Amino acid sequence: GENVEQHPSTLSVQEGDSAVIKCTYSDSASNYFPWYKQELGKRPQLIIDIRSNVGEKKDQRIAVTLNKTAKHFSLHITETQPEDSAVYFCAASKGNYQLIWGAGTKLIIKP
Amino acid sequence: EAGVTQFPSHSVIEKGQTVTLRCDPISGHDNLYWYRRVMGKEIKFLLHFVKESKQDESGMPNNRFLAERTGGTYSTLKVQPAELEDSGVYFCASSQAGMGTGELFFGEGSRLTVL
Numbered sequence: 001g002e003n004v005e006q007h008p009s010t011l012s013v014q015e016g017d018s019a020v021i022k023c024t025y026s027d028s029a030s031n032y033f034p035w036y037k038q039e040l041g042k043r044p045q046l047i048i049d050i051r052s053n054v055g056e057k058k059d060q061r062i063a064v065t066l067n068k069t070a071k072h073f074s075l076h077i078t079e080t081q082p083e084d085s086a087v088y089f090c091a092a093s094k095g096n097y098q099l100i101w102g103a104g105t106k107l108i109i110k111p
Numbered sequence: 112e113a114g115v116t117q118f119p120s121h122s123v124i125e126k127g128q129t130v131t132l133r134c135d136p137i138s139g140h141d142n143l144y145w146y147r148r149v150m151g152k153e154i155k156f157l158l159h160f161v162k163e164s165k166q167d168e169s170g171m172p173n174n175r176f177l178a179e180r181t182g183g184t185y186s187t188l189k190v191q192p193a194e195l196e197d198s199g200v201y202f203c204a205s206s207q208a209g210m211g212t213g214e215l216f217f218g219e220g221s222r223l224t225v226l
Contacts, residue, residue: 004153009151032212034214036215041219043114043115043202043217043220044154044215046214046215049214089154093212095212096209098156098159098167098169098170099156099215100156101146103151103152103153104151104153104154
């Protein structure tokens with residue numbers, strides 16, 4: 001079945017630096033790739049998503065890139081701030097099928 | 112507008128006991144999902160309701176888990192009898208669009224600890 005691998009499991013970056021989290025998926029028919037952010041003790045929330053008909057999407061300091069050939073997609077956060085500290089989850093789905101989730105990346109922003 | 116609410120936020124029970132988790136989705140959302148996350152691992156799909164009907168329950172681990180959504184509003188997830196491996200955070204989410212096509216709105220989760 002579909003599998004999503006997410007790396008790294010923990011990422012520590014200096015405030016102001018960039019952070020990149022990578023995910024790979026196994027099912028080439030996947031066409032929807034959201035990223036969710038879960039701050040400590042809070043609920044996961046969608047921060048950005050991308051569909052397979054585009055290669056990149058940007059929203060202020062966050063961007064997602066998709067490489068369909070290699071079956072991987074990445075989350076990029078620039079100019080990181082303390083409030084970016086959270087667990088980030090990637091996911092993939094095809095059509096109207098269930099989302100398959102990555103294991104999460106704990107992002108730590110060092111002051 | 113109220114978000115997705117879950118109750119209880121944390122439950123500690125002994126192996127063999129029963130626990131019922133409740134989820135109130137966002138009003139008007141026909142789609143309701145249950146997920147589980149065991150510590151440090153991925154969020155795993157359990158099942159999906161469309162209104163009161165089970166659209167997909169392929170993720171339910173075994174028959175100790177029973178989910179209901181009578182009347183198509185709130186949903187309950189019962190674990191009976193609970194086992195140690197059932198420990199984790201159970202998330203509920205709702206959406207207007209169907210699964211895999213749009214934003215999911217999550218609750219804050221119900222943390223279950225089975226001793």
